[in-house]
Amino acid sequence: MNLILLGAPGAGKGTQGKGLSDKYRIPQISTGDILRANVRNKTALGLKAKEFMDKGVLVPDDIVVGMVSDRIKEDDCANGFILDGFPRNLKQAEVLEETLSMTGKRIDHVIGIDVERKELVRRLSGRRVCRKCGASYHVIFSPPMNIGMCDKCGSEIYQRDDDSEETIEARLKVYEQETFPLIEYYTRKGLYAAVEGIGTVDRITNSIVGAIEKGRSNT
Ligand code: AP5
Ligand code: MG
Numbered sequence: 001m002n003l004i005l006l007g008a009p010g011a012g013k014g015t016q017g018k019g020l021s022d023k024y025r026i027p028q029i030s031t032g033d034i035l036r037a038n039v040r041n042k043t044a045l046g047l048k049a050k051e052f053m054d055k056g057v058l059v060p061d062d063i064v065v066g067m068v069s070d071r072i073k074e075d076d077c078a079n080g081f082i083l084d085g086f087p088r089n090l091k092q093a094e095v096l097e098e099t100l101s102m103t104g105k106r107i108d109h110v111i112g113i114d115v116e117r118k119e120l121v122r123r124l125s126g127r128r129v130c131r132k133c134g135a136s137y138h139v140i141f142s143p144p145m146n147i148g149m150c151d152k153c154g155s156e157i158y159q160r161d162d163d164s165e166e167t168i169e170a171r172l173k174v175y176e177q178e179t180f181p182l183i184e185y186y187t188r189k190g191l192y193a194a195v196e197g198i199g200t201v202d203r204i205t206n207s208i209v210g211a212i213e214k215g216r217s218n219t
Contacts, residue, residue, distance in 0.1 A: 001026065001080040002105060003212070004087070006182060007113035009171040010120040010127070011197050012204060015136060016113065017084040019205045026080040029071050031064055031088075033134065036160075056162055056170030058178060061091050068092075069099045080108075089178040093185055109215045110186040111208050115197035117172065124168045128157045191215070 001024060005013040017028035035053060038046030045063060052059045068086050071077070087093040100106055115123075126139040132155035137144050144151050162171065186192040193211040197204055 001108050001212070002083075002100070003080070004083045004107055004110040004186075005113065006110055006179070006186075006192075007197065008115065008117075008120050008175045008179075009168065010124040011113040011115045012201070013084040013113060014134075015201055016205060016208060017082050019201065020082055020208065023205075023209070024080065024082075026082060027076050028082045028084055029068065029077075029086070030084040031068060031086040032084075034067060034071070035059060035064075053162055054167070056167040057174055058088055061089070061095070064088075065092060065095050068096070072099070073103075087182060090181060090185060093182055107186075107191060109193070109212050110182075110191045111211055112183055112192060112194040113197035113204070113208075114194050119198065120172065121168055124163050124171075125165060127163055128159055130155050130157050132156075190218075 003020070003024075003026075005017055005020075007013050014028075014030060014033075017030065021028040035046070035049045039050045039053070040046070045067070049059045049063060058064075064086065068083070072081055083096075087096050097107070123138065123141075126141065128137040128139060128144070129135070130137075130150035130153060133150060133153045135150050135152045135157075136142075137150075137157060144157060148157055149155070150157050162168075183192060183194075193215060195204060195207040195211055
């Protein structure tokens with residue numbers, strides 16, 4: 001199963017992607033995570049990407065598309081993958097389709113996670129992330145047991161550079177202008193289903209699984 005998780009910054013793509021990856025035993029591919037790893041390791045790609053990420057705008061397509069095309073050809077994607085944060089504009093969606101069709105593959109489901117803007121801002125402005133294992137916390141809604149330390153692996157938790165108030169606004173604007181049109185694109189292809197992104201993480205996961213099952217029975 002090749003799945004795309006669509007949703008605004010803070011909608012829960014990363015959170016849901018983890019659970020779905022465990023459930024379906026297919027890798028979660030987060031372009032944001034891959035880019036941040038490159039920034040951390042100061043690779044040439046990371047140095048280029050950082051200036052865009054810090055502004056909250058999209059990293060140029062040529063950088064991201066090549067990265068994803070290489071990743072989905074790896075052996076662990078043979079039975080499927082979950083894309084989190086890709087595609088993010090029509091160009092990326094078209095190139096993805098071409099890349100997949102070259103190997104006789106296609107996207108099976110696109111699930112949009114709906115969350116209202118006010119809640120997105122609340123989630124992003126309080127988010128903290130573990131530097132090592134990527135576990136996500138929120139200073140008010142899900143704080144770690146020990147301040148600054150990950151419950152799961154004990155490593156340091158930090159605030160993403162792009163989770164500042166100003167950059168959150170820029171990211172939400174970019175989402176509305178560039179990524180939102182993908183809903184119509186995938187709806188026309190009969191692949192899109194939306195789920196309500198407010199509620200417990202488990203409940204939302206169940207809604208996504210339900211939408212996938214429903215999509216399967218319709219094909
Ligand atoms: P990326 O890392 O993809 O960031 P994003 O799209 O802005 O999304 P987030 O990771 O912020 O949110 P999420 O939906 O994963 O939510 P999460 O699960 O963490 O991209 C970063 C940057 O990289 C981009 O701005 C761009 O520059 C670049 N980039 C990436 N991909 C690109 C591409 N394809 N092309 C070009 N550039 C690209 O949850 C958020 C918070 O809410 C957490 O604190 C979490 O604990 C909490 N939460 C989750 N679920 C719930 C719930 N049900 N109830 C309460 N709280 C919840
Ligand atoms: Mg994410």
